[in-house]
Amino acid sequence: MTGFRLPDGGLIDRTRPVTFTWDGRQLRGFAGDTLASALMASGERVLARSFKYHRPRGVMSAGVEEGGALVTVGTGARRTPNLKATEVELAPGLAASGQNAWPNVRFDLGGVNDLFSRFLAAGFYYKTFMGLGGGTRQWMFFERFIRRAAGMGTPAREPDPDRYDVVHDFCDLLVIGAGPAGLAAAGLAAERGLDVMLVEQDFALGGALLGSAERVEDKPGAAWAAERAAALEGVRVLTRTTAFGLYDGNVVGLYERVCDHPGDTDPARPRGNLRIVRPARIILASGAIERPVAFGNNDRPGVMLAGAAAAYLNRFAVAPGRRAVIAGNGDSVYADAMALAGARVETMLLDAREMAPPELAEAAAGVGVEVHSGYVPVEAAGRNGVTGLAIGRPARDGHVRLERTVPCDVIGVSGGWSPAVHLLGHRGARPVWHAEMACFLPGRLYDGVAVAGSVAGVWRTEDCVAHGRAAAAEAVEALSGRRPKAPEAPAPGGWDTPILPLWEVTLKHRKLKSFIDPQNDVTSADVRLAAREGYDSPEHMKRYTTLGMAPDQGKVGNVVGLAVLAEALDRTIPQTGLTTFRPPYTPVPLGAFAGRARDRHWQAERQTPMHKAQDDAGAVWTDAGLWKRAWYHPAQPGESLEDAYVREAAAVRETVGMVDVSTLGKIAVQGPDAAEFLNRVYVNGFAKLPVMKCRYGVMLRDDGIVFDDGVTWRLGEDEFMATTTTANAAAAMAWFETLLQTRWPELRVHVASLTDQWGGAAVAGPRARAAIEAALAEGDISNEALPFMGIVRAKLRVRDGEIPVMIARISFSGELAFEVYARSGHAPAMWRALLAQAKAQGGTAYGVEALGALRIEKGHVTGAELDGRVTLEDSGLGRMASKTKPFIGMALAKRPDLAREDRPRLAHFHPVTEGERFSVGAIVCEEGKVAGHGIGWLTGVTAAPALGGGWLGIGFVRGGPQAWEGRTVVLADPVRGRETRARVASPHQLDPEGERMKGEPTHA
Amino acid sequence: MPERASPLEGHDAPRRFGPTGPDGPGVRLSERRLASVWLIAAWPDRLAAAGAAAAKAAGVEAAPGPGASATGEGGTLMRVEPLKWLLIGEAETARPGLDPADGTVLELGHARTVLHVAGPRAVELMARLVPLDLRPAKFPEGAVAGTVLHHVGVTILARDGGFDLLVLRSFGLAVWETLIDTAAQFGAEIA
């Protein structure tokens, strides 16, 4: 027989029926059901198949410790695998299905594994599949089948359509768990004026009271809980919210399920929130989790925790079966048995203890429970569902004498209770074994963290309430600054008759297949095998058998497994030791941690002030760090990258071109010691740089390797603007602050970022001056007034007036060039005004590809060359280093390997065969020695009209160009299947004296 | 002087989006155009003197301490760094007078844009963006804080019951889009 709905009772809302589908079939439950209770009410028993043996599995609990019923919910992009049916709130239209089975969970071909289970003991895969004759081919052949059989649910292949938020919360007191202890704690703290947050993973408040028939202050527990909850004004109560991790600083991670439950599928709202809470104090009131006992076939559908059997009855008005056997070793099972009997379920109670507690036994018998003391469960009968239970009596030799089989269709088992101390373990605190109560209690507590209720081994409800209040009172005292006097909290305990530790039932002459971790199919025999083979540390046993490594993380199996291991090693449980608790307490969707940082919003996009102006004109964009930079400006739609950059570069050489340089880092350096500071930071000198002049500088790292380069402008006696590469702008700023605040505190210098204050355009080419002058409203940029590396202030005429600008004679392309800086708000107007004049001169806008071509022809280094491993001399800048003043990096730059003459130096490469090309990343090798690490590498390539029109490369070669006069080298590029011969030349062939940059244009 | 371009150009047309409840949108978003921004930085041993100059420029009693701001004729003076104040205003103001022996002044009028977040659910929106407790009790009118919004540095000023977010201009549009993306769930309006 299977489960069925009772005509009345439970906390479900019978006025709101909910239809849902299970493996495609329509079924019905009510609001307030979980998927598990609704399936049980519909008579479904086999809901899943186990990991290794593919044995049939049903509901084994009523909470997050569920080891059996793992299902998949949702379809298409919203398909969500591995959900525990006990944690899924029933919602209208919910589509749930079985997983890890073919064709379905009721009839699964994978079940054949169970027949061979004797060969598939723990760790068998370490001892075979290696194949013969070396190599990995045989293993990888078997691996394909193993991977398909393993794993549980199948994830979606489409992007998750839902969004999640990361929410930052702050409070005085965070209470975790809304059972009697948590509700009491939150209530008292709020009354005393604390700013309180109460979080509860369930969709209802009350904790264990929801599943028990117990009365509190002479009203049903659930009603008492609802009353307490209603009285919590001013408390932020978050249901469907799991505290999954406790971290340093007592910061707690929460996952709040927002839109995964009935009645709230608003598209604008996130599916869930990852909440990061920073409480001043925490009260952990997370309760305790019931443990099973390892007995024969204890994984069959119909075997569940005793408390769960009662909970389905009390909370969901579902009888798990017609004839139940409740088997336990402590007082708590009596209430469970009485609840079942009260619902006219024929119930037998086995109490492992010889002397059952008299009043409890009498009360149970009073409602028709057949009580047997001194009895234990031996072996469940039935395959796809329990049909009976063999019972017996423990004998002195530790085994059990089998007596008889009792027909039944549900078995509720209890081996005791494990306080949910997991969160305390996240920060490394080890729980302490309490032998008499056979459970681990919280160990050392961190300051600011208190425990309340059954998490501390306090079992009676009224004691839990008192414990909650005491913990809250302590928090109020602590936060008021007064030394908190320890309030009298109830001591652990509360059972009339002590529990009788019972971990495993064994027969003398027959081995029982008893499961400790039903999800990973780990049996007690596996644990003993691990001990026998030498994997006898609990950490080795865990990893060899995979006990506790499944989705329930051993919430019910870990302590039982540890007890079996301790017995196998003839040691006590505390001597053996528990494995480590790790976040998350229960699994959390990856999407929640990503929050809004999805797709395009993963990293913020930076735009220059002239972005829109160029975009409107059809610019094609590329990325430079977080910036968008114009890659090229197609003359007509569809123009290729190569055609565009050759055209643009030619314009700069022949008429005029304009490029957006706003992304360069710009740092204001102000104060009387500004010049001295720059002198120490750059290899070359700045003290004698005249005002309204600028100078190219290079910075080294402490270890003597080149860090960054750029032009520094002197705008006043005590005011400089240092420009850096786009990539190192933030790093350079932080580096300046490091030096000023931690190494040279005596220097009177202030630094601040100017990157976003100015938009900059480089106007380069023989007609650059003419183009700018046509737009000038004020200012003289003649060669006399504005010599090479000079700066002037001027005004440009724009559509609606005049704008102030700074103009500097800086050239990166090697042509006559000016960098025009306007304040960001005026920069679009500057760009439009200058571009109009440039076009009038036959010029164009150009992008970073053309910029690259021009600088390669000129032999300038960029980030492609300065890869964090090259020195000043390597990059052809050795002569810049000052001989007279010290600078950062000078000492370690002298290290022997950095000073070797045969280091790779900057050079140009020309193809020997006309028309041939080569690519960046090619390795420069000597003729006949195309192997090993070669003698250099290429960092940049381009078509080079200004240097003979052929293909041109820039890069490094051992000993520099002079070492390869008249000799060809091989450019090996095996990744692209190419090998070309090249001639090595000096990188400074184009206008080496720089007449174009410095003087009047001699040509054009 | 010609009109200044905004980094939100083309993206800030007034509209409503998300489920607005009976009592109107939960969040109102707008851009506040600044005309002048001056960074006043004191030498460590001249903090008081530089502070006095800053206060004078802002037209307030005294220069505000850490986490505070003061508003006067010359604009709003905010203490943003141990040795630095930021003076922002919607009117053009002259360069604050400061003796070089006391510190330095830097013009940053164009470096930032100000995004204003207002409305009954502004605090809830901000809790999804920055790791600070911006509830009125903890972050009253006039409070100032430098923090991080999705990896982007931002300075927050509590003003007119809402918040001014001072963002580097180049990040302006990206932060604006993040505000819109996150605010939709509260019912929002671009004013």
Added chain:
Amino acid sequence: MLRIPCPFCGPRDETEFSYEGDASVTYPALDAPEEDWFEAVFLRDNPRGPHTELWHHANGCRAFLVVERDTLSHEIRSARLAHGPTREALE
């Protein structure tokens, strides 16, 4: 999450800061011998336990802080401004 008590801004998340390593390293004069620079740049105590280190409040008040933190328990005992003159000015 490390909560770092910035003397200027108050307690803040580690995400606003950038960790800048061992604060007990003293860097020699720029033209000091290679060996002194080698030790300052390359060798570290790397203790398990109390550690004096630098944190830069990059997304906050841009101040460098000298923080005393235990590298095993992560407990933070103190934080002060690294720049002496500014520290004195604020006291």
Added chain:
Amino acid sequence: MQRYNLLSVICGGLTGQKHWQRVWGHPEPKPHYDVVIVGGGGHGLATAYYLAKEHKVRNVAVLEKGWLGGGNAGRNTTIVRSNYMIEGNTEFYEHSMKLWENLSHDLNYNVMFSQRAHVNLVFSPAQRDAMARRYNIMRLNGIDGEFWDRDTLRRRIPHLNHDHGRFPILGAYVQPRAGTARHDAVNWGYARAATALGVDIIQGCEVTGFIRKGGALTGVETSKGEILADRIGLAVAGSSSLMAHKAGLGKLPIESHVLQAYVSEPLKPVVDQVIVFGGVGHFYISQSDKGGLIFGGDLDHYNSYAQKGNLPVYEHVIAACMQVLPCLGRVRVLRQWAGLVDMSMDGSPFITKTEIPGLYLNAGWCYGGFKATPASGHTFAHTIARDAPHPANAGLTLSRYREGRQIDESGRGPVPKLH
């Protein structure tokens, strides 16, 4: 040593798993050994194995303070590759790759080395060019490496975020022979084989100091008493600075950091290769044979010995994961843990003699020591046995920094947190 094969598994099934021998014991330490290895991680165990097997030095003890394989060896994301560019690294990691390819047979223990390809995504032309240099160097050294363009990548991994990412995926550089292995199996395989050759593996034995006579070290003080040794090899990864101080080596160029890793709930096959990317962020993911997705990214950027990580790195790593595999949004993180990585000043390791006679150092493994385990053991054993480096670890010296020969794959300079 008892042979593991299909026959033995069948025999096990028929005899109720009774005939399996112990893989290792719990020997009490002898008063003297020829060689003592401090640290029972992958590197320490492998070193002991190769000392016994290749150099016939059998009077060896491995001293492990906790349980063997409990350090980084039991915590890593199991990625095995040999795609290194800088001289010294290229040779060393390919030497390791060749040892990996026969390791299950050498140890008679299935380490599950699965060569499913290491796919390094590329987001910008500049990144594509920079990596071309590394994969060309690999090819010139006989190491497999190729480039998958957009279409190939789209065909091989259709559910990557090809079109909607913050940066366009331009393709990927791939090492087909690279992949993953089962970390525990490597530790247990080496421990079992070393025990069979006579090595004593002593767990729960913490080295607390060193015994000196004259200038030389003659043994170690431990939680189980004094143990004398002619030669001592340090292989304690994240604890290297602590041991170096005690041994008199002074400061090392190392910072210890927490590196986190994550596993998802078990899933049917969804990620077949090892998928990684760097530059615009840092992320790596693969799927274990049990079905869990194993992934990680950057370390927690501050010094730490805590073996537990903090929330900001969750957000950083998982946002990177969702950027390239947005279909994993509803898949759930099952467990997060952390190891204690010894970050060196250039991101490369040290396998070398030291200035103290008889003391040898194996450290500086950063993110990447699991793939090095076979070669590290092999070359460290050679260095200890011969008191001279093997060709494959000749470049991995402590003195390289003084010479100005940093082996800096990333070019980020002497800042440990950046490697």
